[in-house]
Each structure stands twice: as C-alpha cells, then as structure tokens.
Amino acid sequence: MSEQSKRIEALVYHAKPTPGKIKVVPTKKYATQRDLSLAYSPGVAEPCLEIEKDVNNAYKYTAKGNLVAVISNGTAVLGLGNIGPEASKPVMEGKGVLFKIFADIDVFDIEVDTENIDAFIETVKNIAPTFGGINLEDIKAPEAFEIERRLKEELDIPVMHDDQHGTAIISAAALINALELAKKNIEDVKIVVSGAGAAAISCTRLYKECGAKAENIVMLDSKGVIRKDRDNLTSQKAEFATDRKIDTLDEAMVDADVFIGLSMADIVSPEMLKAMAKNPIVFAMANPDPEINYDLACKTRDDIIMATGRSDHPNQVNNVLGFPFIFRGALDVRATKINEAMKMAAVKALSRLAKEPVPEQVNIAYGETRLAFGKDYIIPKPFDPRLIGEVPPAVAKAAMESGVAQEPINDWDAYKERLLERLGSDNKVVRLLLNRARTNPKRVVFAEADRLDVLKAAQIVHDEGIAKPILLGRKETIEALMSEIDFEADIPIIDPKSDEETERKNKYADAFWQMNKRKGETQYSARKVMRERNYFAAMMVNVGDADALISGYSRSYPSVVKPMLDLIGMAKGATRIATTNILLTQRGPIFLSDTAININPTAEDLVTIAKMTSKTVKLFGMNPVMAMISYSNFGSSTNPSAQKVNQAVNYLHEHYPEMIVDGELQTDFALNAKMLQDIFPFSKLAGKKVNTLIFPNLDSSNITYKLLKELNKAESIGPIMMGMRKPVHILQLGASVDEIVNMTAIAVIDAQEREKRAQKTIDS
DSSP states (O other), X not given: OOHHHHHHHHHHHHHSSSSSSOOOOOOSOXXXXXXXXXXXXXXXXXXXXXXXXXXXXHHHHSGGGGEEEEEEOSSSBTTTBSOOHHHHHHHHHHHHHHHHHHHOOEEEEEEOOOOOHHHHHHHHHHHGGGOSEEEEOSOOTTHHHHHHHHHHHHOSSOEEEHHHHHHHHHHHHHHHHHHHHHTOOTTTOOEEEEOOSHHHHHHHHHHHHTTOOXXXXXXXXXXXXXXXXXXXXXXXXXXXXXXXXXXXXXXXHTTOSEEEEOSOTTOXXXXXXXXXXXXXXXXXXXXXXXXXXXXXXXXXXXXXXXXXXXXXXXXXXXXXXXXXXXXXXXHHTTBSOOOHHHHHHHHHHHHHHTTSOOOHHHHHHTTOSOOOSBTTBSSOOTTOTTHHHHHHHHHHHHHHHTTOBSSOOOOHXXXXXXXXXXXXXXXXXXXXXXXXXXXXXXXXXXXXXTSHHHHHHHHHHHHTTXXXXXXXXXXXXXHHHHHHTTOOOOOOEEOTTXXXXXXXXHHHHHHHHHHHGGGTOOHHHHHHHTTSHHHHHHHHHHHTSOSEEEEOSSSOHHHHHHHHHHHTOBOTTOOOOEEEEEEEETTEEEEEEOSSSOSSOOHHHHHHHHHHHHHHHHHTTOOOEEEXXXXXXXXXXXXXXXXXXXXXXXXXXXXXXXXXXXXEEOHHHHHOHHHHHHHOTTSTTTTSOOOEEEOSSHHHHHHHHHHHHHHSOOEEEEEEEESBSSOEEEOOTTOOHHHHHHHHHHHHHHHHHHHHHHHHHHHO
C-alpha cells in the first residue's frame, strides 16, 4: 500500500461511519418515563443532596470513580511536535481507547488551548471534580515536570504524566530482569542515557530509585554529554550532569554496561556496541526506528540483551503494560495520588510476572512453543491476560501501605475476580488472532478475488503481514480493482478460465481424476470442472500450491461446501464436518456450534461436535467450559430433541470426564452463573463461566448467532470449519471486509497448526 493510500485509510478510519473513536454510552435504563424521572428531574436531586453532604459520595452515585481525564495542550505530540490542542485530539481519543480495552477505564479527552503553565494548571484544577484521575499527555519538557509536580501537590486525585513515568516503569522492570540475567548489580553498572526529555529524565530517576548510582550515569542530549561544566542547563538536566571529561556518545559507551535510548534512530554504531562491557544491556527505544537496528545489534554482540519500542522484536517496552493497570489500581482504592511506592510496586509486579510460567494463550498469540524468562523475554507481553490481575492489586496494596488509599480493599481474591471479569469488555481475541497469524504467514488462495470486498481483505492481510494472498478470478477485473484501491503488490493472480492456465488446469484435473476415476469421473469431466474456481482453489491446496483457502463471499454455503468435500474431504479419523462461530461479546468470546453444516445432528453427532469444538477453543488458548443447549433443563422434557442432548451429555460425562460440559440447559441458565448456581448447584458448570454453547440443531445455532450479531452488533468470526483434511474456510454470504480478514487469520493459524503437527510426526 502506498503512503497516500495509508494516509487515506487513516483518515477514513477516523471519519467513518462516525467521526472520532470514542462515545458516551448510558449505563442505566432509560426506556420509560419512570427511568427518565430517576435519571434526571426530580429523582436526580436525591444523589445531588447526598453529595452536598459529603463530596465523597460522588464516587458512590456518579461515574467519577472510573473516569480519567486524558489532558494535553498538544505541545509534544508523538513525533509530530507542537501541533496544537485540536490536532492532538485524535491521539488523546486513542489513549482513551487503550484505557478502555486494557483496563475498562472510561475516559474524557480534554485539549487545553494554552502553553502557559499557570493557565494550564488552573484549567485542570477547575475541571478535576469531574474525574477520578488525571493522565497528562504529550506536554513538552521542561514545562511537563512543573505541571505534574504542582498538580500532584494541589489535587487530591491521582495525577500521572505517562510520557514520563510509563516508559520509566516498564523499562525499569525490564532492566531489573536484564541485570539478573547478566549477573550484574544495579549499584555497580555504568549506564548511558541518550536523550534528556521527559521520558529520559523520569526513567533515569526511577533507575536511581531502584539502586543505580548517580556517579555511574552519563546522560546525553542533542549537544552531547551533559557535564557539570556546561552552561544553561535546566534543573532536570543538571540533576544528571557528570564530572567525567567526555563529550561524545562514542566515549560514553566505552565499558558501559547499559545503554538507554530515548533519542533518535541509528546513532549507535556497531563499534560502540563492541566497546561496551560483557553482556551489554541495550534498550533502544526510539520509535519507529531504534538507535541501532535490532538485527544488526544482535549480529554485532551475541551476548547482548536488547529491548526496543517495536512490537516485531522481543522485549517491547510498551507503555500499555503500565498506565491502564496503574490507574486501575489507583482508582479502585480511591488513591489521592500515584506516588513512588505505587510506581515501584508496578515495576516489581511486571518484573515478577515475566519470571512466572507463561499461559498457553500468550504462547499461542505470539506463535511461540514456550515463552520463558530469558534474554528474549524480560518483560511480559502486552496481550498477557494476567496483567490486569497482577499489576492493579500490587499498585492498590502500595497505595494502602503508603497511606494514600481512601477505600481499602479487604477481599483480594474477590478483587482479582472482578478485575479478570473486566477482560470481557473488548475483542482481545481479534488482536491475538492477527498477531499470531503474523508470526508465520501462509499462502492463502482467495477464490473470489474479483469481488471488491474480498480484494480489500486480501490487501489488508498482505499489507499487515497476516497472509500471503493468491488472487483467483478474472485477471482484468482484479487488476482494475487493484488500481482503484491502490493495491500495489507483486502477488499471484490466477484466472482458472484463462488459456494461460491450461497446463496448471490439466495438472489439477489429472490429480482429481486419479482420486475419483473409480467414482464415475472421467478425464474430460475432471478438466471441465477445473474451470470452476472453487474446484481449482481446492486443488491448489490439495497439491500444495497454496496452504489454505478462503471462499463463499458471493455464493450460498452449500454450493461452496460441496467441492471442498469432493476434493479435500475429512481429516484422518474424523467422522463429521462441523463449524463453530466465535461471537465477541461484552462478557468475552463465546463459541457457538454447529452453525453451518449439520441440520439435525444425532446424539452421537453432538458428541463429535462437542469434542471438535473443545479442540478449537483450546486452539485459542482458552479452557472450554461447554453448555449443551436445549429448551429444557436436565431431563425436564421427554421430547426426542431434548433427549438426544441429554444422551450426548451422559456419554461425554462417562467417556470424557475431564471435559467441563453439562446439559441439557436453557441458554439463560447456561449464561447466568447465579441462576445456575441457585437452581442447579449440582451442575458441572456451577460456579464457572460458560464460553461454549453446543446447539441441538442448525436452526437454533444459525438463528442465534446471526440474531446476536445484528441486534447486539457483536463481532462474529466464522464459521470455522472443523474436521477437514486441509485448511479450508468458507465465508458467510456477503461477509464484511473485517470478517474476511479475521477468517483469513483463522485459515493461517489452521495451516500453522497442521504444519506443527506434521513436523512433530516427522520428528517422532
């Protein structure tokens, strides 16, 4: 994709269908006049009077306790500089999105039109009663230091300038672990800091809190080494001025143990790395391009421990590991400030988490066999679901112990449960899915690439490194559409009906005929059928010219399934083909089976569908908790439809006791844990959160998932084919671009898993 296309895509993303990235959503009922009279006049007067008696009641009766202001004056926005308050608003909205999806914190973004320190502080103080916390963002140094210092002193709610402290907290956790691996003490190491802005100053201060000695630190700005004999140093720079008679980065790097880069790209040379001490620690955090290229650094020193700000290398120093969870902990105990003890608690929690066994969900997301504490894993990954359960409690405890908490937590187990429940508020599954596909992209043939939405999806997966597309369809049409959407890429375009593909068609036809010559197929009919794109695409996968297949956008599901069954068939040992859909709901992802294939499955079929779905759920790093759905509960009906579900459950209980599955159950009991616990406490699902529903027939499952998708705007991924011999996935008619992209990622992951299993077989 060209730079112009990327620019247009970014603008369209922010403008359509609704301008901006955030909105306000009511949390109370508002359907009736009674509701409205409670929400506003006259009922609203009651909480107003209670708050007048005690302002702390604002936390009880309003959203204040879960509301953070992201505030900027636009003077230091990303790498764009001083672009002004209005131009900074998209970034502030984006920060609000991160707060919400990682820690379920609501945000109002506030852009303040002043560069005057006093005016800015006065503005923030005047609006502070609205909020439970203040996140200062993208304010230039040195003003940022003074603004944060005074606001922390003058306000009684948490205030943090994330540009300063976010990077400091994450990198400090990484540094502690890197030093442990390098077998070095923080009190002894020589540290070079390239950069003297807000982040660099805050990082270095925190390293000193961790034990680093001032005399062992050398800091550089754009003029070189910050020495005590330099004129006109700010108070912040003077704090880190050195007595050493050196002027350049080259000199500073000699025998240095640690390099911290918060400056600009490519300022560290291989020669500088070679001059560093044994087992050097290099955090090159300039974005998007680090102070030294990661691969070059690792090639230069095989004993290096390296981190960057990039997601495509190990050890990403990413602020999202910190600020959402620090504010979450601070808000949950109504802390009056975020102090040094709370920041250090976050450092230690992140450091400790990196040393614990990594959940399979994280390994899966990053395409790893087994992530483990070591030089390529010194800090947790941003997608680690444990973060919300570990960092906020550590911060909250530190707030309580340091005397700044106004609402102490007594039941820590219950608090952690509430935190984990917040994970269900966004679609992390999609991010995990796409990230995992990127680790090892596969060749995916798009059988309907001459359709605009399919081609757009192919463009996205190509540009994002999710898959390697092969475009099937009318070549002239595809090329014209590619030009229209500015899709410039050297990727295969194949027209099965073209004479140019005669040799390939004959090859596929012969292979197809050999497979089916005793089933009434002739060479002539085989060659004729290879002109059909779905047969052609299936044979591409069959003979190894593609790794996976996506089709079904413009044709009915049964018409696309048939050639797949004819040419590819079921996997070895499979007795049924089935599908599952993932619905991304507010309570988290829910798997629904079977949504596309089996019209009226028998009890035996339901057992098979449940087992296949269980494997698929585990593929996403989740533990399947399965409810077998019916209109009745636990044998309350003798109707054959209910009885077959009951029989399937009994079989699973007897032969697969390790599976967490029960039924038959009505859907509300399956999804309402309290109802289930109260009425059916004997159930294997009592006290558990159901994430998988197995339906008794195609009517109920297909209607349910499409109803939820349209009425609740729940994102759907699927139908995911289960039981096929090769990675073949069929879209629902008229699937959206996003749905096609997600299904492509599923196809890639399917191919990845099959490749792993094949390799294990070879190795054994």
